[in-house]
Amino acid sequence: MTAPAVPLETAPPPRRWDPVVKLTHWTIVGAILANGLITEEGSSPHVWVGYALAATLALRLIWGVIGPAEARFTAFPPSPARALAHLREIAQGRRSQHASHNPLGALMVYAIWSTLAVIVVTGVLMANAPAEAKGPVAAPPAAEAAAVHSEAREPDEIGEEAEEQEGAEGHGEEGPLAEVHETAVNLLYVLILLHIAGVVFETRRSGRRIVLAMLPGRR
Ligand code: HEM
Ligand code: HEM
Known part of the structure; x- marks a missing residue:
């Protein structure tokens, strides 16, 4: 006799996530750390890390359609109703199993992925936009200032000064893309804090060391 099929929603959680989920998770974490802490905003390393992040996110999203059952979107649908039910469950001290992320997770x-998508789209648009489309650029005032004090100086010296000023001031007043990019980055930081708090909370509540499932090691 075969055992009755367990519905995916209530099947036991993965002992280990599959390698693609693990790899994309930690690559995305690395890219965010690199662009948030190390690369200079808008520099070519920033943009290259950005493209790597975009490719990794795309891979994970494709995996959400073709990957193993617990990695698929169907295993963790975005459902506020289920998330509320899950909150009630927490409040009542009950615990049910989820084959994938729990409904709150x-x-x-999805919130993290959507925010990343906004960051990627605005970033790519800025990276490919002509300078003036990114917002009023610092160059004209710098060039003006240089023109006023330009007696007895070579034109390329003036150019250098303008460049230095632009470097110090970024791209001057921010264009709408940069505003959206930055706001999304700040939202992402809030989501990450909540995510890590959620992981800690779930580890304590369930007694399962869910971080282990995301670390290298056999399934
Ligand atoms: C999650 C990863 C990322 C973080 C933490 C991040 C962070 C930032 C921040 C804080 C800025 C300054 C925004 C401002 O001017 O106020 C910036 C600018 C910029 N970012 Fe990102 N970024 C990320 C991903 C990306 C991606 C994916 C791309 C494109 C492939 C990108 C391209 C750019 C460009 C071109 C600018 C220059 C904006 C300007 O000209 O002022 N970024 N980024
Ligand atoms: C930049 C910071 C982070 C971001 C953007 C992030 C994002 C994510 C995303 C998108 C997922 C879903 C994975 C998938 O289905 O592909 C996830 C899951 C997970 N993350 Fe993170 N994460 C971050 C940092 C961390 C850290 C520092 C830890 C460890 C303390 C961690 C532990 C986990 C765990 C355990 C899961 C699986 C949760 C579950 O069992 O449902 N994450 N994270």
Whole structure:
């Protein structure tokens, strides 16, 4: 006799996530750390890390359609109703199993991915936009200032000064893309804090060391 099929929603959680989920998770974490802490905003390393992040996110999203059952979107649908039910469950001290992210975690995952998508789209648009489309550029005032004090100086010296000023001031007043990019980055930081708090909370509540499932090691 075969055992009755367990519905995916209530099947036991993965002992280990599959290698693609693990790899994309930690690559995305690395890219965010690199662009948030190390690369200079808008520099070519920033943009290259950005493209790597975009490719990794795309891979994870494709995996959400063709990957193993627990990695698929169908295993963790974005459902506020289920998330509320999950909150009630927490309040009542009940615990049910989820083959993938729990319903609250699922909402967080989609929120993080959507925010990353906004960051990627605005970043790519800025990276490919002509300078003036990014917002009023610092160059004209710098060039003006240089023109006023330009007696007895070579034109390339003036150019250098203008460049230095632009470097110090970034791209001057921010264009709408940069505003959206930055706001999304700040939102992402809030989501990440909540995500890590959620992981700690779930580890304590369930007694399962869910971080282990995301670390290298056999499934
Ligand atoms: C999650 C990863 C990322 C973080 C933490 C991040 C962070 C930032 C921040 C804080 C700025 C300054 C925004 C401002 O001017 O106020 C910036 C600018 C910029 N970012 Fe990102 N970024 C990320 C991803 C990307 C991606 C994916 C791309 C494109 C492939 C990108 C391209 C750019 C460009 C071109 C600018 C220059 C904006 C300007 O000209 O002022 N970024 N980034
Ligand atoms: C930049 C910071 C981070 C971001 C953007 C992030 C994002 C994500 C995303 C999108 C997922 C869903 C994975 C998938 O289905 O592909 C996830 C899951 C997970 N993350 Fe993170 N994460 C970050 C940092 C961390 C850290 C520092 C830890 C460890 C303390 C961690 C532990 C986990 C765990 C355990 C899961 C699986 C949760 C579950 O069992 O449902 N994450 N994270």
